Amino acid sequence: MISSVNTSTSSYSALRGLNSADSAVHTSQKRIASGRKVADAYDDGAAFSVAEGLRGDAAVLGAANERLAVGKGMIDVAVKAGQFISSSLQDVKATLIKLSDPSLSAQDRANYQDQYKSQVGDIGAFVKDAKYNGVNLLEQGASDQKIVSNGSGGSVTVKAQDLQTSLVDALTNADVSSASSAAALIQPGGTVATAQDSLGTALNSLAASAKSVDNSIKSNNSIVDATTTGIGEITDADLTKEAAALQAAQVKQQLAGQALSISNQSSKSLLGLFQ
Template identity: 70%
Template sequence: MISSVNTNTGSYSSINSFGLAQNAVNSAQKRIGTGKKVADAYDNGAAFAVAEKLRGDTAVLGAANERLAVGKGMIDVAMKASQFISSSMSDVKATLVKLSDSSLSERDRANYQAQYNNQVKDIGAFVKDAKYNGVNLLQQGAQNQNIASNGSGGSVTVQAQDLESSVASVLSGADVSTAAGAAALLQPGGTFSQAEDSVGSAMNGLASNARSVNNTIKGNSSIMDATDAGLGEIVDADLAKEAASLSAAQARQQLAGQSLSIANQAPQSLLSLFQ
């Protein structure tokens, strides 16, 4: 190998080694700083594209669960109102039994009739107040609510239960001014019996819808958790390994720096030949 002051091959080699070591240090520091081995497309374009798709999938399921939570709120409010209505129906029935007694005095009948009207009015109020986010599932004309359940067009149906027409309206319009009229309401298959069946059917339907919504939320959450775990395998850095890599890269960087310093001194040694 010739000795020259114009070309220092040892310096070139040391500079290249120093640059490679610096790149390794930078990469390790980026992975430790971000906690990811694939933080952006520069790290691994194909893996980053897969990761972005998986993040999109979990975001979609998260949005679906938000909407399903709204549906759950609708059901919970309607269910609570239905339970109050069911409890009130027991009070109404007790009042009807008293009104069916033909031996009631005129004054007592008037009092029990007023009591009946107030109880039915309360049922109507429960129906009208059963609103959640502007939706009332118990009112007359209420529509079924189709709640988005995933990113593929799937949905869960929350069924409307018209207790305003089947319970509040029919009971408020019933004639309880006579013992015979009150007794007729209590007959099997009569108006009151049908209203009771409507309340029972409504609560059963709402409970079924609640199970569907809850199961869908749980299913989506499980898929999101599994997706996040798989995503972590793709993009997350092994910090213990990266710490070791950083130490090794820094050591190589120091050695390359020392090698460069030695290589840079070589041209100076040529001066001794002319002394």
């Protein structure tokens, strides 16, 4: 082997070992600090690109769930109003039964007629106030609502229910001026029975839409969970292994530094040849 003060192959070898150990320490420290073995494109460009695409898919489903939650609130408000309307319809029916009694005095009939109007007015208020985020599914002229349900163009359609016409207007225009007319309203096929059927149909439709919304939210959540797990498999670091790797790399770093120091001393030994 040539002994030279210009070229020291042992120093070069020791320096390469030190650089390699430094790089291993830096890599382990970065993985431990971030919790990821692929924290950016420098770690693994292909894996990082795949993970970013999956994060985008999860974000899209998260946004869809936000809109579904708004739609669920809209449906819930309409259903709750329908339940109050159903209770008020029972009160209306009870009042009509009283009005169907021919023996009522004129004063009592007038009082019950006022009570009937008040109860119908309550139903009208429930319909009018069933608004969520500016949308009322129960009012006259209400439009069907299409809610985005996923990231591929899917949607849930919530059908509007015109309870203003089928209930409020029908009951408001009903004739309660006499016992016979009041009795006709509560007979099978009468105005009240028809109103109850309309309300039942509306509530059934809204409940079905609510179920579809809930199912879409659950489906999206399960996909997001699976996607997040998949991203973790691609990018997450095994901290137990990284802790062990860091310790090993630090030992190598120290040894490589000592080896470099020893190699740098070799050129000084050449001075002994000239003493």
